Amino acid sequence: xxxxxxxxxxxxxxxxxxRSAALAGMxxxxxxxxxxxxxxxxxxxxxxxxxxxxxxxxxxxxxLQQAFLAFFALWYWEWDLxxxxxxxxxxxxxxxxxxxxxxWMARALALRLSRAALxxxxxxxxxxxxxxxxxxxxxxxxxxxxxxxxxxxxxxxVVCAYTLxxxxxxxxxxxxxxxxxxxxxxxxxxxxxxxxLPFLPDGLRQFAxxxxxxxxxxxxxxxxxxxxxxxxxxxxxxxxxxxxxxxITAGALxxxxxxxxxxxxxG
Amino acid sequence: xxxxxxxxxxHVKSALTYRASFLLxxxxxxxxxxxxxxxxxxxxxxxxxxxxxxxxxxxxxxAVILAATSLAECFARGLDAFASVLSEARFDRILVRxxxxxxxxxxxxxxxxxxxxxxxxxxxxxxxxxxxxVQWTAAKAVVLTLMILCxxxxxxxxxxxxxxxxxxxxxxxxxxxxxxxxxxxxxxYPFGIYGKGVLWILTLLVPLALVxxxxxxxxxxxxxxxxxxxxxxxxxxxxxxxxxWRLGVRHYRSTGS
Amino acid sequence: xxxxxxxSKTYRVRKREAGLGSALRRLVxxxxxxxxxxxxxxxxxxxxxxxxxxxxxxxxKSTTIKILSGILRPDSGSCTVDGLVPWxxxxxxxxxxxxxxxxxxxxxxxxxxxxxxQLLRDIYRVPPRAFTETLERLTELLDLGDLLRTPARMLSLxxxxxxxxxxxxxxxxxxxxxxxxxxxxxxxxxxKVREFIREENHTRGTTVIxxxxxxxxxxxxxxxxxxxxxxxxxxxxxxxxxxxxAGENLSTEESVADLYRRFGI
Numbered sequence: 001x002x003x004x005x006x007x008x009x010x011x012x013x014x015x016x017x018x019r020s021a022a023l024a025g026m027x028x029x030x031x032x033x034x035x036x037x038x039x040x041x042x043x044x045x046x047x048x049x050x051x052x053x054x055x056x057x058x059x060x061x062x063x064l065q066q067a068f069l070a071f072f073a074l075w076y077w078e079w080d081l082x083x084x085x086x087x088x089x090x091x092x093x094x095x096x097x098x099x100x101x102x103x104w105m106a107r108a109l110a111l112r113l114s115r116a117a118l119x120x121x122x123x124x125x126x127x128x129x130x131x132x133x134x135x136x137x138x139x140x141x142x143x144x145x146x147x148x149x150x151x152x153x154x155x156x157x158v159v160c161a162y163t164l165x166x167x168x169x170x171x172x173x174x175x176x177x178x179x180x181x182x183x184x185x186x187x188x189x190x191x192x193x194x195x196x197l198p199f200l201p202d203g204l205r206q207f208a209x210x211x212x213x214x215x216x217x218x219x220x221x222x223x224x225x226x227x228x229x230x231x232x233x234x235x236x237x238x239x240x241x242x243x244x245x246x247x248i249t250a251g252a253l254x255x256x257x258x259x260x261x262x263x264x265x266x267g
Numbered sequence: 268x269x270x271x272x273x274x275x276x277x278h279v280k281s282a283l284t285y286r287a288s289f290l291l292x293x294x295x296x297x298x299x300x301x302x303x304x305x306x307x308x309x310x311x312x313x314x315x316x317x318x319x320x321x322x323x324x325x326x327x328x329x330a331v332i333l334a335a336t337s338l339a340e341c342f343a344r345g346l347d348a349f350a351s352v353l354s355e356a357r358f359d360r361i362l363v364r365x366x367x368x369x370x371x372x373x374x375x376x377x378x379x380x381x382x383x384x385x386x387x388x389x390x391x392x393x394x395x396x397x398x399x400x401v402q403w404t405a406a407k408a409v410v411l412t413l414m415i416l417c418x419x420x421x422x423x424x425x426x427x428x429x430x431x432x433x434x435x436x437x438x439x440x441x442x443x444x445x446x447x448x449x450x451x452x453x454x455x456y457p458f459g460i461y462g463k464g465v466l467w468i469l470t471l472l473v474p475l476a477l478v479x480x481x482x483x484x485x486x487x488x489x490x491x492x493x494x495x496x497x498x499x500x501x502x503x504x505x506x507x508x509x510x511x512w513r514l515g516v517r518h519y520r521s522t523g524s
Numbered sequence: 525x526x527x528x529x530x531x532s533k534t535y536r537v538r539k540r541e542a543g544l545g546s547a548l549r550r551l552v553x554x555x556x557x558x559x560x561x562x563x564x565x566x567x568x569x570x571x572x573x574x575x576x577x578x579x580x581x582x583x584x585k586s587t588t589i590k591i592l593s594g595i596l597r598p599d600s601g602s603c604t605v606d607g608l609v610p611w612x613x614x615x616x617x618x619x620x621x622x623x624x625x626x627x628x629x630x631x632x633x634x635x636x637x638x639x640x641x642q643l644l645r646d647i648y649r650v651p652p653r654a655f656t657e658t659l660e661r662l663t664e665l666l667d668l669g670d671l672l673r674t675p676a677r678m679l680s681l682x683x684x685x686x687x688x689x690x691x692x693x694x695x696x697x698x699x700x701x702x703x704x705x706x707x708x709x710x711x712x713x714x715x716k717v718r719e720f721i722r723e724e725n726h727t728r729g730t731t732v733i734x735x736x737x738x739x740x741x742x743x744x745x746x747x748x749x750x751x752x753x754x755x756x757x758x759x760x761x762x763x764x765x766x767x768x769x770a771g772e773n774l775s776t777e778e779s780v781a782d783l784y785r786r787f788g789i
Contacts (some may be wrong), residue, residue, distance in 0.1 A: 024441035031445045038461040181295030194306040270646045281634040362595045365619035521597045
């Protein structure tokens with residue numbers, strides 16, 4: 001466990017080095033959040049009756065999305081890791097007394113947490129300062145808020161497990177770039193990046209909700225806004241848990257057998 | 268020009284060496300903007316129209332912005348990715364060759380994976396025309412061309428600012444995304460939809476609305492004819508961009524990296 | 525003729541410290557340090573000389589080369605190459621200049637070498653006749669033959685460096701800067717590159733400035749050595765003189781190390 005925390009600290013430190021990048025990223029996210037809000041505002045004002053969620057819930061969704069972008073953006077790939085798998089140099093990891101999958105998981109979690117840690121605060125603050133219904137308001141009861149926090153953690157695990165599954169696939173594929181490009185696009189569409197899932201047409205929406213991508217930003221962000229009512233939370237989080245278990249199991253198994261293969265092939 | 272074509276042919280040759288990964292990155296680039304269009308379509312299917320625009324009219328609007336950004340990204344990639352040109356010391360190499368600095372930079376990188384996006388823009392344009400978004404006249408066709416070309420020039424100017432700032436910061440400023448990647452994303456709707464404030468900023472400060480919102484009003488018979496000439500006015504924006512670039516080069520040559 | 529008179533250059537660099545605390549502090553403020561790179565450097569190199577430019581890492585070698593090639597403008601002092609001020613008449617100056625940056629290639633990675641060469645021909649506006657002649661000569665001297673049809677990524681380091689040197693000479697420059705041209709090369713390639721540089725200087729009178737850590741390069745090629753340290757010219761003499769300045773019975777390598785020690789650099 002200690003090696004994981006040491007690693008974690010290193011990452012956070014490395015992330016802090018890029019102060020200008022963090023500041024810049026934050027202001028970009030603020031502008032993008034504002035543009036999204038303005039856009040949906042136009043639709044909301046034109047016909048509130050066709051709006052599939054409350055404007056307040058949508059505003060909460062957008063500000064949390066901007067603040068915690070690093071939690072679920074699949075395109076934060078760790079290219080050095082993919083490269084290590086591809087070239088076979090990952091076999092050297094066997095010389096360390098740690099489990100490869102656990103190490104990867106720690107890396108992935110640390111990367112995303114450190115990126116979000118620097119940016120989230122100010123964005124949430126600005127979101128909270130905006131007037132209703134365009135600002136970020138806490139309108140849920142404390143127990144629901146607790147569920148939101150757990151769901152955020154679950155999302156982070158699902159996202160990391162998904163990326164690790166792709167890394168482990170590159171043991172077997174000559175070029176994982178295609179899978180990665182498709183994943184990014186699918187996660188954007190089915191995960192609620194292009195538009196929040198309630199805005200998708202029937203059929204596609206139900207499919208998206210059940211897919212692993214639907215277990216990412218979709219659930220915690222909508223719990224916070226109250227769009228998923230308290231009675232729907234257990235089922236939603238159950239789905240997250242289900243995908244977390246499936247993705248971790250698959251990723252761990254593939255990593256173990258892939259590593260064995262890499263050793264036999266001699267890198 | 269002949270030299271540029273020579274560079275272009277070498278870029279094509281290089282790209283074809285890794286055919287599979289070239290096609291995959293084409294696909295990746297394309298899926299992003301296809302998703303963007305799907306987002307517009309889902310919302311319009313639900314709401315019918317927005318601010319009086321129909322889906323074919325929005326497709327026209329998005330096609331203009333997509334074509335302009337893709338052209339600029341394809342040919343001015345050396346400016347867009349200037350931080351990497353600097354960090355790999357390729358800028359020093361450019362300085363020791365007897366050709367224009369900016370010209371060599373444009374030759375340095377040509378992003379051929381933008382081609383599918385141009386195709387998407389063309390398809391959206393064709394669909395929008397066949398769906399009768401606009402009552403076409405010869406003048407309107409000219410204005411449409413102006414919108415795309417001046418738009419590309421405008422993005423070129425923005426990339427130039429981005430590159431010039433790299434001389435001072437040595438890393439790419441993510442803030443510039445607001446004005447480079449941002450408009451491609453938000454230009455899918457006419458800028459007027461985001462409210463008066465945004466529209467005026469994009470008219471007077473960073474004149475993107477001069478190649479999108481205002482001339483679009485003319486194309487859709489919602490505004491007077493002189494709106495169609497506004498894209499030409501936007502070219503004035505290139506003056507401060509070039510000035511900043513010159514300043515950046517001077518700074519680099521007095522401080523090194 | 526290359527003339528440097530009293531040239532000085534100072535860099536400003538960001539302060540960087542280790543640790544979480546200072547990383548956080550850097551979020552708020554950033555300090556600057558002044559690092560002098562050159563302090564009143566003067567020398568003159570007549571046409572047709574082969575000069576070894578040596579000194580420990582960070583002595584100011586690459587700053588000098590950057591100033592001479594017009595990339596960098598010095599804070600003070602004057603510098604001319606054949607009467608031109610490098611950073612003021614950039615295009616005219618670099619058209620007569622060939623540069624080999626040892627570690628960085630100017631060849632295209634994925635296309636045959638010949639394509640890269642033809643591109644350089646067009647960049648430097650070399651007339652077709654002159655290009656063919658030069659290419660033939662270089663191909664023969666550097667033994668390029670089959671390499672011309674091979675992409676750079678498939679060449680060995682030695683083969684690539686030979687192509688790299690040829691690329692810098694396609695426009696028949698009057699002055700050639702070589703930055704560690706033999707680093708990492710095997711014995712055969714090393715000898716071939718050296719032999720070629722000697723030949724080029726002999727038959728065409730090309731002025732060559734060679735920065736290197738390899739004293740055998742210097743001994744084999746240079747009639748003159750400039751030693752710099754901490755941005756100042758410390759020694760200007762022949763390789764033989766450098767040798768005799770240091771203690772008896774030392775190899776060239778050891779005598780240079782001995783000199784560095786004596787100058788405290």
